[in-house]
Amino acid sequence: MRLFQTLLFTALFYGYGLGKGLDTGPFGVTLYAILFFTLQIVACNWWARYFRFGPVEWIWRCISYSYRVSIKRQYPPELDLFRMTSSMNRR
DSSP: HHHHHHHHHHHHHSSTOOOOOHHHHHHHHHHHHHHHHHHHHHHHHHHHHHBSOOOOOOOHOOOOOOOTOOBBBBOOOOHHHHHHHOOOOOO
C-alpha cells in the first residue's frame, strides 16, 4: 500500500501529474492524507486477513523464487498459526 500511496499522491500533487498541491494548500493536502490513510488501514486489514503478502511483494517473490508462490492464506484468519504464536509471545 505504501507504493500505491506514493504513486497516487505524487500523481495528484506534483507538477508531473495533476499539480494540485499548490491549489489545494497544506491544509487540504493534509486532509487528503488523513482520509487516504484511514482508507488504507481498512483496506490493509482486509487484505492481511486473506492474503499472506502484498501484491508487489508477491510478484517479487515469484520472480526471485522462479515459481508461482501461493498468495492466499492456507488457514482461515481465526486459525492462522503465525498470528496465534505471535500473540502468545506478547504475554
